[in-house]
Amino acid sequence: MQSQSLVSDHAMALAKVILEMIAPCLRPEEQREAFRMIYESTIATLSSYEKLADRMRRRVKPSLN
Numbered sequence: 406m407q408s409q410s411l412v413s414d415h416a417m418a419l420a421k422v423i424l425e426m427i428a429p430c431l432r433p434e435e436q437r438e439a440f441r442m443i444y445e446s447t448i449a450t451l452s453s454y455e456k457l458a459d460r461m462r463r464r465v466k467p468s469l470n
Contacts, residue, residue, distance in 0.1 A: 412448060412452055413448065416444055416447035420443040
């Protein structure tokens with residue numbers, strides 16, 4: 406089961422790091438938009454990863470039901 410707050414916290418941290426790398430190439434108004442796009446993409450990617458990882462865990466160790 407995924408923790409939304411954990412995914413969100415990591416997405417925010419990753420978006421900040423990525424933006425720091427590309428910020429010199431962008432104007433301030435572009436930086437805000439880039440941050441939003443990076444954050445949303447990261448949330449989607451981490452959520453997808455969590456779903457697939459959970460499915461894999463259930464296959465490897467199925468419940469007793």
